[in-house]
Amino acid sequence: MAGGVLNRLWFGFFLTAAVAALARWLIGGDEGVFAAVVGALFDMADLSVKVMLLLFGTLTLWLGFLRIAEQAGLVDRLARLLGPLFARLMPEVPRGHPVIGMITLNFAANALGLDNAATPIGLRAMRELQTLNPSTDTASNAQILFLVLNASSLTLLPVTVFMYRAQAGAHDPTLVFLPILLATSASTLTGFLSVAFMQRLRLRDPVVLAWLGGGVLLLGGFIALLASMTAAALASLSGLLGNLLLFGAIVVFVSVGAYRKVPLFESFIDGAKQGFEVAKDLLPYLIAMLCAVGVLRASGALDFLLGGIRWLVLHAGLDARFVDALPTALVKPFSGSAARAMLIETMHHSGVDSFPALLAATVQGSTETTFFVVAVYYGAVGIRRVRHTIGCALLADLAGVLASIGVCYWFFG
16 A cells, blocks of 8 residues: 555645646636646646756766765765664664765755755665665665655755845844754654654664764754854854865865775766766656646645635634745645745745744745655655655654744744
8 A cells, every 4th residue: 555655646736736726717717727737737847857957967976976985985984883873773774884874974964954965965875775675666664764854854054044034135144043943853853753653663772862862962052052153153154164064075085085095086987977877767756746746836726725724723713923934834845946935925025034934934944845855865766665755754844844833933923
């Protein structure tokens, strides 16, 4: 039954879009809805190719540098360091396997908001996990845990959200930093615990508790440090830290490789060729998922849902200010560009420092484009049976949205 999740989901997108479009035509008299739906199909197909062109470049670049790191022994060393933890969380992955180092590098890049580096490294990690997978088309437990954590928004420094707020004229672009950090922590923790429940992972193991406890202490200290900084200093640190660590990693890869007499140029080319092979297999999966998402958006189905939520909230006598920020939350699992557009529209319509705009910015920074991530990561290795991946990832998204609402009422309400 799990094998049909993507099939049912894909069909559900088109069926929901058809019902919504018919309702807009028959009830609302909108004859242009069908032109919008058909136009969305072609627009998303075109967008898929543009995304592929971007991925070709970033994949060949970063997998080239990652190949140097592998041959220099850096990935193996990182894998040995984290072996005891991953032996409990991903028991089917042999202790010390290089994929552990790649997963760690991917998580680190995500935490710093370095999407251009995180995605290529993550795709390489997914391919390595596939070599350990006994099935060619069904996601393994390790792949599911890895993907759900990627889809739970691991970002600690949401630089892009700060940039959007600055462009909109916010007096303090980093005002949403702590709310985003708290909300994304809730999202990631929910994603992790949901997978742990489904896979019956032993979280009471002393090694797991030690690593998780240490991580919580480090995160708490990091939050305390950043909370004590001025807005200008925080914005400066966000940009500097991400770029410094990114370029620093490249320098370390190349320097250690040179010290260990790794043929740097040849290794880079070898890794870049792997990136090309990964990228070219993704296009059918991207077109399939993005076209379904585009049809759903163009049909007005999300607008119907938003209107229903607003009616229920007002009917219950509750504060409905958060509903104005929900467009960002509703489209984020489907499309990062659509969520960005919704955020910008909310800031323009309500004011950049209004409650809906602050909430929309918090949601943008603490949730992820779940269906895009599933299409890219699983498409790279030909996985079609996703098992409990989407359920756990959407639960993480829901936790991020609910935490964003609660935190923003706490901070700004």
